[in-house]
Amino acid sequence: MSGNEIVTDVVIIGAGPVGLFAVFELGLVDLKCHVIDILDRAGGQCAELYPEKPIYDIPAFPEISGQGLTDNLMKQISPFGAEFHFSQMVKSVERLDDGSFRLTTDADEVFLTKVVVIAAGGGSFQPKRPPVENVEEYEGKSVFYAVRKMDDFRDQDLVIVGGGDSALDWTLNLEPLARSLTLVHRRDQFRGHADSVNKMRALVEEGKINFITGQLGRLEGENGQLNEVYLKTAGGELGVPATRLLPFFGLTMKLGPVADWGLDLHDNALIKVDTEKFETSEPGIFAIGDINWYPGKLKLILSGFHEGALMSQAAKRIVHPDQKVIFQYTTSSTQLQKKLGVA
Amino acid sequence: MQIYVTDQDGTEHELEALEGWRVMEVIRDWGLNIKAECGGSCSCATCHVFVDAEWQDKLNPPTDEEEDMLDSVPDYEGNSRLSCQILMSEELDGLRVTLADSAKQEEAA
Numbered sequence: 423m424s425g426n427e428i429v430t431d432v433v434i435i436g437a438g439p440v441g442l443f444a445v446f447e448l449g450l451v452d453l454k455c456h457v458i459d460i461l462d463r464a465g466g467q468c469a470e471l472y473p474e475k476p477i478y479d480i481p482a483f484p485e486i487s488g489q490g491l492t493d494n495l496m497k498q499i500s501p502f503g504a505e506f507h508f509s510q511m512v513k514s515v516e517r518l519d520d521g522s523f524r525l526t527t528d529a530d531e532v533f534l535t536k537v538v539v540i541a542a543g544g545g546s547f548q549p550k551r552p553p554v555e556n557v558e559e560y561e562g563k564s565v566f567y568a569v570r571k572m573d574d575f576r577d578q579d580l581v582i583v584g585g586g587d588s589a590l591d592w593t594l595n596l597e598p599l600a601r602s603l604t605l606v607h608r609r610d611q612f613r614g615h616a617d618s619v620n621k622m623r624a625l626v627e628e629g630k631i632n633f634i635t636g637q638l639g640r641l642e643g644e645n646g647q648l649n650e651v652y653l654k655t656a657g658g659e660l661g662v663p664a665t666r667l668l669p670f671f672g673l674t675m676k677l678g679p680v681a682d683w684g685l686d687l688h689d690n691a692l693i694k695v696d697t698e699k700f701e702t703s704e705p706g707i708f709a710i711g712d713i714n715w716y717p718g719k720l721k722l723i724l725s726g727f728h729e730g731a732l733m734s735q736a737a738k739r740i741v742h743p744d745q746k747v748i749f750q751y752t753t754s755s756t757q758l759q760k761k762l763g764v765a
Numbered sequence: 766m767q768i769y770v771t772d773q774d775g776t777e778h779e780l781e782a783l784e785g786w787r788v789m790e791v792i793r794d795w796g797l798n799i800k801a802e803c804g805g806s807c808s809c810a811t812c813h814v815f816v817d818a819e820w821q822d823k824l825n826p827p828t829d830e831e832e833d834m835l836d837s838v839p840d841y842e843g844n845s846r847l848s849c850q851i852l853m854s855e856e857l858d859g860l861r862v863t864l865a866d867s868a869k870q871e872e873a874a
Contacts, residue, residue, distance in 0.1 A: 471808040544802060545871070552839045553866065585836040608841055613833040637841060672837035674811065675802060676871055691871075 426530065430456045431741045432537045433525055434504075435512050435680075438466020440711030440726030441541030442495040447734040448539075449502030450750075450758055453741055456533060457504055458525075460511045460546040465492035467543055470673065481724055491723075501763045507531060511546050515683050515707070523706065537737045540693060540702070540709040541726070544675035552583070552638050552669045563646035565667045569596070577601045579663050581651045583638055584670030585609070590618040592668060597631055604632040604662050606653055636660065638669065680713070688715035699736035700729045706740055708733045766853060770814075771863040772797050782853045788814070788862065789849035800870045805849040810834045812848040813868045817861035824851055840867050 432448055434441045437459035445455050461470055468477075468488030476485045486494070510529040515538060518524055525533040549567035551557060557565055569575070569592055580600040582589050585607040591614070593605050605622065610633075612619045625631045636655035643649045651664040677691060686694040686703035692715035693702050700716075701708050710733055711726035719725070738747050752758045759765030766784070770792055771777045782791045789812040792799045800811035807830050816824065821844055827835065831850045838845060848862065 467803070471803045472806050475806050475808070550837060550839055550867075585833075608836065609832075611832070613836065638839075669839075671839050672810070674800075674809070 427532045429534045430454050433533045433535045434539045434541055436541035437464040438543045439468055439723050443727050444539055444730035445499040445502055445504040447731045451734050451738040455504040458507045462508045468492050513679050536741045538707045541711045542713045543711055545677040547673040548676045550671035550674050554638050560646050560648050564648035575599055578666040580666045581664040582668045585612045587614040588670040590614040590622055594621055606634050608637050610635055700733045766858040768860040773864050773866055784853055786853050787849050788851040798870055799868050807834055810838045811868050813838050813865040814848045814862040816844045816846050820860050838867055840865050
């Protein structure tokens, strides 16, 4: 058994606004949380899809941006010291003999916890797959959607597709290592940082990389090893010798492993819960926010906030069954105010 | 007003559309297979449609923001548009579009 096991009261799956606020409600009843998210930062859809866009339906905020909401929540929950585990996804949830749970992530982290709170929103953000035939055969061997180890690209003939910061940054980072590098984008305009665009254009001028305006057409290779990438260009089909392909088409949300844990689902997509505790069909596993369903459910952030508050009362009874749960107000309870660091 | 939307299986649907509504909203509210992940804030590109040739010029050209999002559409064609950026008006009565595969809702595992 590796030393990687983390023992805690509650594991929250998803660091979007609802998962974040759950830390607050759980913290008020003295429950310690670890939060897991596939993105590399907190905020979920708010930070990933619309950080700069105004949200108008958060109570007490006539207008607040997605990132603003995330920042405020992070500040609000800071007294409770929740620990975050980013860039990973929970793969399996097992119930142990004593009724508690063992969760494993795809980064091989293991959590032992009494309560699981699924706040996964629309699902985990995963890379968009290019609509190229047989791309799956090459995934993990010569087609990659992220760079974990730069050295895997040393001396390779690399094709990078995309027009944003990911495509530009990796073009700049991998050019010194690659044997050849071709950047492909459907138009000659980029949405990344101006500085990165300039550096990329300089590399093209110096003949160190190729830039082709076009789109992915088809792949040629054997046994998962790519040897040529065919592009659709204004001038017809163009073949580029390549041993590695990095397509950066952005992210999309997928329900993922949550769908396989045996929980009762609604329409095969949302997790059914009761409206007293927001508990799923598995005692000790709760679901709050957009991922859940109950009669009358609205996919509103404010609904997820409320669901988190009720869930915490039930979570408390599971984790500290011998303690009495006394309902208190933050405005009048010195005890709560001490926990918040304001008394 | 009506719009004509061909879904990903090739079936054409005649949908009633109201002035000022986003075409994405019309398609979604009538129950067709459209993911529209971000709810219309030009942040996800999962409301992607192909606009019939005779209607392309009648639409307002895409903003820089829409162009940026169209970059992330894996099945881009010359007549690609994000349906959340097309607002219904009298001039668009009879609009014809086809839903892209990339706009399909996820099937759970």
